[in-house]
Amino acid sequence: MYCLGTSLLHPPFREINFSVIGQYVDYLVKEQGVKNIFVNGTTGEGLSLSISERRRVAEEWVTKGRNKLDQVVIHVGALSLKESQELAQHAAEIGADGIAVIAPFFLKPWNKDVLINFLKEVAAAAPALPFYYYHIPALTGVKIRAEEVLDGIQEKIPTFQGLKFSDTDLLDFAQCVDQNRQRQFAFLFGVDEQLLSALVMGATGAVGRMCCFLSSTYNYLGKKTNQMLEAFERKDFSSALNHQFCIQRFINFVVKLGFGVSQTKAIMTLVSGIPMGPPRLPLQKASREFTDNAEAKLRSLDFLSFNDLKDGNLEACS
Numbered sequence: 001m002y003c004l005g006t007s008l009l010h011p012p013f014r015e016i017n018f019s020v021i022g023q024y025v026d027y028l029v030k031e032q033g034v035k036n037i038f039v040n041g042t043t044g045e046g047l048s049l050s051i052s053e054r055r056r057v058a059e060e061w062v063t064k065g066r067n068k069l070d071q072v073v074i075h076v077g078a079l080s081l082k083e084s085q086e087l088a089q090h091a092a093e094i095g096a097d098g099i100a101v102i103a104p105f106f107l108k109p110w111n112k113d114v115l116i117n118f119l120k121e122v123a124a125a126a127p128a129l130p131f132y133y134y135h136i137p138a139l140t141g142v143k144i145r146a147e148e149v150l151d152g153i154q155e156k157i158p159t160f161q162g163l164k165f166s167d168t169d170l171l172d173f174a175q176c177v178d179q180n181r182q183r184q185f186a187f188l189f190g191v192d193e194q195l196l197s198a199l200v201m202g203a204t205g206a207v208g209r210m211c212c213f214l215s216s217t218y219n220y221l222g223k224k225t226n227q228m229l230e231a232f233e234r235k236d237f238s239s240a241l242n243h244q245f246c247i248q249r250f251i252n253f254v255v256k257l258g259f260g261v262s263q264t265k266a267i268m269t270l271v272s273g274i275p276m277g278p279p280r281l282p283l284q285k286a287s288r289e290f291t292d293n294a295e296a297k298l299r300s301l302d303f304l305s306f307n308d309l310k311d312g313n314l315e316a317c318s
């Protein structure tokens, strides 16, 4: 069974508006069918928050998500090993379902063994929590292939549960799956516009009770992505492809306008009605022009719950 998760969008420029997290949980569950959350990751600007803010955000998601969400995985990666360990320990104390860690990206690990030593020390701070390696080389600048990182990782990190792979190198991703077929790892794929290709290569969250995909556009295209996952599961590949093309039409459009965390927040505010606030520096708020164009595209693809364009709308996806 495939299911869906999302990365937390959130911190407004100055103060985090914790009060909307309950509403956010309900929106994701009811409107998008998203029940697996990745907190304080890329989209959630986890690395732009202070440690105390990260702790509080994690607490809110775990508390507000209780009995509503399936999994709340907290990203605890940091440049300081000590801070990362503190966050890992905290995630365990508050009852999170797992932790994830990126490679440290200022003083970088120069090979696989050094990276694993770092990850191992973080995992050891939460010895009962499933551990995920979050591979996002375009942002960390750490180019060590995930395939290499996974080689023998369970011997070093007994709680290793899986990989969150946010990169377009499908050869590397497929090798991770192929070389670990005997192991019960979760292979979560984070490039939303390529998810179908990754599913074919073996992307799956299904490991025991763990079942999730974690990414950004699921905040507002979760329903559509779920339709693709369902079609894939029932082996209706033609429908699955149509859904993926449809998602791509939107992503391709916004990528050309300039798409990132700030723009994701603007789109999510527009679609959900929940104020996500602007991003933190060094990010800049999405322009009004971007938001207007994105809205027009969402409408033309029938991704918004307005019906005003349905008649004669050739582009609509539903």
Ligand SMILES: CC(=O)N[C@@H]([C@@H](O)[C@H](O)[C@H](O)CO)[C@@H](O)CC(=O)C(=O)O
Pocket: 007, 008, 038, 041, 042, 043, 044, 166, 190, 191, 192, 193, 214, 215, 216, 217, 251, 261
């Ligand atoms: C670089 C980046 O932000 N990638 C996004 C994708 O969801 C991405 O926005 C999407 O595929 C569009 O390119 C996610 O992989 C990031 C993510 O999962 C996170 O917020 O932790």
